[in-house]
Structures are given as C-alpha cells and as structure tokens.
Amino acid sequence: MRNTVNILGIPIDNVSMDEALNVVKGFLSEDRVHTVYTPNSEIMMAAQRDPELKKILCEADLLVPDGAGVVLASKINGCPLKERVAGFDLTNMLFSDEAAKAVNFFFLGGKPGVAEEAYKNLLDRKININVVGIRNGYFTKDEEEEIIRQINDSNTDVLLVALGAPKQEKWIHANKEKLKVKVCIGVGGTFDVLAGRAKRAPVFFQKHGLEWLYRLYKEPWRFVRMLDLPRFILRVIANKIRPEKPERA
Template identity: 90%
Template sequence: MRNTVNILGIPVDNVSMAEALNIVKGFLNEDRVHTVYTPNSEIMMAAQRDPELKEILCQADLLVPDGAGVVLASKINGCPLKERVAGFDLTNMLFSDDTSKNINYFFFGGKPGVAEEAYKNLLDRRININVVGIRNGYFTKDEEDEIIRQINNSNTDVLLVALGAPKQEKWIHENKKKLKVKLCIGVGGTLDVLSGRAKRAPVFFQKHGLEWLYRLYKEPWRFVRMMDLPRFILRVIANRIKPKRA
C-alpha cells in the first residue's frame, strides 16, 4: 500500500531516499514497465496548468519530491513528507548499489555527446554500470519508432530519459506500452551534470533548500520560470485556508 501525500491533487510518495531506492530495485524484479518521476515546484505548478501533465504524474508508479518547495508544501498541508528525494541522487544511488552490476541501462537524452561523456565519467569514478545503449535527445517525430526499436533491441532494464520536463514525462507516458523495459525514470539534467557540462549547487545550497537560488545566480534567464516556485507555495497556502464546503 503506497503512502502518499496529496499536494494540489497530485499524490507524492512519502518515502525516504533509502525507501525510494528499495522501491526502484523492487520494480526491477517485476516484468512490466514502471514509471518514476521526480517533480520539483516548477513541475508541480506546471501540472496545475496542464491537465495532461497532472494526470501523467498521478499515474506514476513512484513520484518523489525532487525540490525543497514540494517538501515545504507538504508541511503547509500538515502532512510533511519524510525528506527531499532528488532524482539526481536517487539515480546515482542506484548506479552505486551492489545490484547495479546486474542491471542494463540506456541513456536517452541530452545534447549530442553528453550521454557518452556522462558514461565515461562514471567509469572514471569506478562506477562500472552496464550502459547498453545511448541516444541523444534531438529527434523528430518520424524518428521515434526507430528510437524505440533501438531501446528494445538493447535489452535494457532501466531507461533514463533526459529530455527535460515536461517533455520527458509525456514521452515516457506516450510510449511506455511500446517499451520492453522494466523501469523508466525522468532524470532531467542528470546526464548534463554527470558529463561535467553542468554543475549542481554547492552542498550548502542543497542542504538548505536553496538550489533554486544558486541556479538563478548561474542562469538569470530562468527568472520567469522560477516565479513558479512562489506561485506554487502561494497556491498551496490558498488551498489550505480555503473554506470547506458544507
């Protein structure tokens, strides 16, 4: 039985990082496609404007709170989530787990060369995962069938989709019935960070829920998008204090 916290109509799994990892590992023992999404405040707010995205998030097999804003929203609702479960960290914990040597991975997304660089850097760090296929994230609709064939022919267990939100969530949802994999994870900019082309916020910012501030400092053009964070929190507060109908 899943333990979830309802945040603006979206059931976010109330799990620790260790629990999320065990759930993901359990998915690999089941013979069907499982979907894992890691929404932050921007994605949760986007889902309020996009009914299709909201439904996709609601149908996830595991939905973990990637952003500190999502954890804060749960506290405002009076049902606090255990902790932030960042998609980057969850993916890396899966890579480093003892069972990972028996898992096949496919890296799908990023600019040309990014996935290859990410894999090389993992190997340089002595994280010897089995990457059985790589495909960049630049493609047309006409190429999708060939990409799916490539994924299925690779005999992969885990498909990491790094197309950015909400494109990656919608791509997974649209194609999951065609995929012969056990697990699809929307990983956003994970491959960019692993490749070295992007950097995560310093640990201080991560621990204090300020990654958004560091990202804004590094990429000020994101200001308009980041306004969704306060909008999200204000919407949660408004929903919390809204009078209940008799």
C-alpha cells in the same frame, strides 16, 4: 500499499531516499514497465495548468519530491514528507548500488555527445554500470519508432530519459506500452551534470533548500520560470485555507 501525500491533487510518495531506492529495485523484479518521475515546484505548478501533465504524474508508479518547495508544501498541508528525494541523487544511488551490477541501462536524451561523456565519467569514477545503449535527445517524431526498437533490442532494464520536463514525462507516458523495459525514469539534466557540462549547487545550498537561489545566480535568465516557486507555495496556502473542489471523473 503506497504512502502518499496529496499536494494540489498530486500524490507524492512519502519515502526517504533509501526507501525510494528500494522501491525502484523492487520494480526490477517485476515484468512490466514502471514509471518514476521527480517533480519539483516548477513541475508541480506546471501540472496545475496542464491537465495532461497532472494526469501523467498521478499515474506514476513512483513520484518523489525533487524540490525543497514540494517538501515545504507538504508541511504547510500538515502532512510532512520524510525528506527531499532529488532525482539526480536517486539515479546515482542506483548506479552505485550492488544490485546495479546486474542491471542494464539505456541513456536517452541530452545534446549529442553528452550522454557518452556522462558514461565515460562514471567509468572513470569506477562506477562500472552496464550501459547497453545511448541516444541523444535530438530526434523527430518520425525517428521515434526506430529509437524504441533500438531500446527494446538492447535488452535494457532501466531507461533514463533526459529530455527535460515536461517533455520527458510526456514521452515516457506516450510510449510506455511499446517499451520492453522495467523502469523508466525522467532524469532531467542528470547527464549534463555527470558529463561536467553543468554543476549542481554547493552542498550548503542543497541542504538548506536553496538550490533555486544558486541556479538563479548562475542563470539569471531563468527568473521568469522561477516565479512558479512562490506561485506554487501561495497556491498551496490558498488551497489550505479554501480547498479546491475535486475534479469530476
């Protein structure tokens, strides 16, 4: 039975990082496709404007709080989540886990060459995962069937999709019935960081929930997008004071 916390109509799994890893490993023993998404405040707010995205998040097999804002929202609601579970960290823990030696991975997304660099850097760090296929994220609708065939023929267990949110979530949802994999995870900019093309915030910023501030400093052009962070918290507070009526089925 899943333990979830409802935040603006979206059920976030109340799990620690270790628990989330164990859930994903459990998915690997089941013969069906499982979806794992890692929403932050921006994605949670986008889902309030986009009913399709909200439905997709609600139907995930595992939905973890990638941002400190999501954890803060749970505290405002009086049902605190255990901790932030960053998608980048969860993916890297899966790579390093002993069980990963028997797992096949497929990297889908990123600019041409980025996923290859990410894999090479992992191997250089002695993280010897089995990557059975790589495809960049620059493809047309007409190429999707061939990409899905390539994924299925590769005998992969875990499909990592780095197309950016919400495109990656919508792509996984639209194609999950065609995929012969066990786990699909939306991983955002993970390949860029692993390839050395982008840097995460220093540990101080990560521990204090200030990655958004570091990102804004490095990429000031993101200012308009980041306005969704205070909008999200204000909406949570407003909903706490005057709860929104549940949507009719």
